[in-house]
Structure formats: C-alpha cells, structure tokens
Amino acid sequence: MDVSVIIPTYKPQEYIWQCLDTLYQQTLEHRRYELIVVVNGCKEPYYSQILAHVAKWDKDLKVTVLQTDVPGVSHARNMGIERAEGKYVCFVDDDDWVSATYLEGLLSVAKGDETMVIGKVMNFDEGKNVFVDDWLTASYRRNSQLPEKASLMSCRSFMSVACCKLTARKAIGDYRFDTSFKQGEDSLFNATMSHRLRDFGVAPPDVIYYRRLRQSSASRTRSYADVFKDNFRLAVAFAKIYCKGMDKYDFLFFATRILACMKATLRSMRG
Numbered sequence: 001m002d003v004s005v006i007i008p009t010y011k012p013q014e015y016i017w018q019c020l021d022t023l024y025q026q027t028l029e030h031r032r033y034e035l036i037v038v039v040n041g042c043k044e045p046y047y048s049q050i051l052a053h054v055a056k057w058d059k060d061l062k063v064t065v066l067q068t069d070v071p072g073v074s075h076a077r078n079m080g081i082e083r084a085e086g087k088y089v090c091f092v093d094d095d096d097w098v099s100a101t102y103l104e105g106l107l108s109v110a111k112g113d114e115t116m117v118i119g120k121v122m123n124f125d126e127g128k129n130v131f132v133d134d135w136l137t138a139s140y141r142r143n144s145q146l147p148e149k150a151s152l153m154s155c156r157s158f159m160s161v162a163c164c165k166l167t168a169r170k171a172i173g174d175y176r177f178d179t180s181f182k183q184g185e186d187s188l189f190n191a192t193m194s195h196r197l198r199d200f201g202v203a204p205p206d207v208i209y210y211r212r213l214r215q216s217s218a219s220r221t222r223s224y225a226d227v228f229k230d231n232f233r234l235a236v237a238f239a240k241i242y243c244k245g246m247d248k249y250d251f252l253f254f255a256t257r258i259l260a261c262m263k264a265t266l267r268s269m270r271g
Contacts, residue, residue, distance in 0.1 A: 001062075002087055003033040003103050003166070006080030008073045009050075009094035010041050015212060020053065022097040028104040030061035036080045037063070041071025074177035074185050077162065081172060088115070089169050091162040095212045105207030106166035113170035114198035118143065118150075118158045119207040126214055134211055136164060143202045150200040152253055159190040159253075160260070164209040171196040184234040184261075191257055192241055195248040231261040 005023055009016060023035055035054075039047045047067050054063045066079055077091060088110055092098065099105075102119065109117045121134040139157035143150045158165055162177075173196065177189045235258045242254040 001032070001034055001085045002107055003028070003090055004080070004084035004086035004088070004169070005033060005035050005090045005092055005103070006077055006084065007035065007037045007092050007094055008076030008080065009037060009039055009046070010071060010073070010076075012046055012050075012094050015095045016050070017053065019092060019094050019097050020050075022100070022102075023092065024054075024057055024061065025100055026098075026103045027101050028107065030058050032107075033103055034062040034064065034085060036083055037065045038076035038079050039065065039067045040073070040076040040079075041069065043067050043069070072179055072182075074179045074181070078176045078179070081176065084169060087113075087169055088166045089172060090166055092209075093163055093211075095214065096163065097210050097212075099206060099208040099210075101204075101206050102209065103166075105203045109201035109203050110166055110168070111199050111201065113168045114196060115166070115168045115201060116155065116158070116171070116197050116199075117166040117201040117203055118155055119164055119166075119203040119209050120205055121164045121209050121211060123211050123213050126212060131210075136161070140202070143200075144205070150202055152194060152197060152200065152250060153256075155200050156253060156256055159194065160187040162186040162189065163211075166203075167193075168197075178237070181230075181234065181237075183230040187257060187260075188234065188237055188241075191238060191254065194250065194253060195245065228265050231265045235261040 007019065037050055039050065047065065050065050057063065064083060068075065068079060081089065106117045106119060118140060120140050121136040123132050123134045125132055136157055143154050146154060171193050175189065175193045177185050181188060238254055238257045242249050
C-alpha cells in the first residue's frame with residue numbers, strides 16, 4: 001500500500017460525492033492506495049449513504065468507512081492515521097476534490113520516510129463560480145522555480161495545513177492532532193513532526209488540490225477575542241514544543257510559527 005487518503009466528514013452535503021469520485025478516478029492503480037472516510041459527530045443517514053456509494057466501486061480499491069460520535073476534524077484525522085496502512089498519508093477535506101493525477105504525481109516525487117511533497121492548490125469560489133489562486137498557490141510556484149532543492153523553510157506555508165500534500169507515515173509516527181485546539185491544530189501537528197522531515201518535493205503542475213470556498217466557514221465568523229485567545233494558546237504551544245526539543249527542532253521555523261500567530265491577531269484587530 002503506497003498511500004492512505006484520510007477524509008474526515010461531518011454531516012456531509014452533496015459535495016462529498018465529488019470528493020470521493022475524484023479520489024476513485026485517480027490514474028494511480030487502485031491496489032496502490034486506500035481511502036479512509038471518518039464520519040464524525042453524527043451517523044445516519046450519512047454513514048449508510050457513503051457505504052452505498054462506495055459499494056459499487058472496483059474492489060481493488062480498499063475503502064474503510066469509520067464512524068465516531070465524537071465530533072471534530074482532529075479526532076477524525078487521528079482515527080484515520082491509526083488505521084492507515086500506506087507508506088504515505090494524504091488528508092483531503094470532504095468539500096474539496098483533486099485532479100486525476102493527484103496521487104500518482106505526488107508519489108512520483110516522494111523519496112522515502114522523511115518526505116513531504118507539496119502540490120498545486122486552486123480555490124473554487126462558490127459565490128462567483130470561478131477558480132482563483134489560493135494563498136498557497138504562490139508558495140507552490142516559488143518552490144517549483146527554486147534553483148536549489150525545496151526546504152522546510154521554503155515550504156513553511158504548507159506546514160500550516162493538513163491537506164494539499166503527501167507526508168511519509170513514518171515521519172508522522174506517534175504524533176497526532178491536538179484535539180484541544182479548534183484553530184491552528186494543523187500547524188501545530190506539522191510543527192511537532194517537522195524534525196523528521198528532511199526531503200521536500202514539489203509535484204508537477206497537473207497535480208492539483210481544489211479547495212472549495214464556502215461563505216459559512218467558521219473562520220469567517222470568529223470574534224477578535226476568539227482570535228486573540230486561539231493565537232495566544234497556539235504561540236505558547238509552539239514555544240513549549242521547541243523548548244522541549246531544542247536539540248532537534250529548527251529555531252527559525254518555530255520563530256515563523258509564533259510570528260504568524262502575532263500577525264493573525266493584528267489582522268483581526270484591523271478588521
């Protein structure tokens with residue numbers, strides 16, 4: 001098994017079928033990857049609907065559908081990691097989708113147990129019905145044009161998200177998402193395993209992760225007080241991780257994490 005794709009979902013709407021179908025229609029052979037769908041905080045009718053949808057697929061593709069009454073994307077992703085059998089792990093959100101070459105293209109660049117490979121990211125604006133660059137798109141382009149090899153620092157923007165990339169399962173190891181965080185948990189998770197990542201790859205331009213922009217997302221409705229509290233807690237967590245492992249973590253990288261928390265708070269103050 002080369003890749004385990006983990007898809008957490010909570011009361012999914014119709015968009016989940018596009019997500020799952022694009023993962024089924026990959027150019028990578030079905031026997032080389034698996035899908036792990038984690039229905040969290042709810043069960044029916046979603047669990048049965050997903051089982052029925054994937055039941056008609058080629059049996060060479062292993063699909064595992066899990067369910068937990070515990071809500072939260074972090075808990076769901078942790079469940080997926082526990083069941084993952086692949087050498088590499090990909091996270092895909094249930095309202096996003098990927099290009100047909102996504103998994104094959106990421107794998108073509110992956111080199112071992114210390115690997116992270118980034119892909120191109122595009123946004124689909126539901127309100128305007130158009131595709132636009134994501135904030136990660138510029139980072140992907142810069143890394144694809146580097147005269148030297150990509151690095152932890154050059155790929156640091158991708159260290160703030162769980163999706164849009166491929167990560168070696170051994171690099172993840174026993175690290176898990178901190179379920180006490182509702183914002184910034186992706187960045188914290190990536191930072192904890194950053195010392196295990198030594199090889200950073202950039203996938204070909206036809207390897208695309210499509211993010212769906214929805215106006216109802218939680219990040220659009222948070223108050224300044226919530227933003228301040230979340231970013232303060234996150235900055236403290238980064239500092240603690242670094243101080244406990246100063247001999248193995250990159251100081252400059254962790255400094256950028258804490259600085260990003262400060263900038264996010266300032267942006268919130270400005271409205």
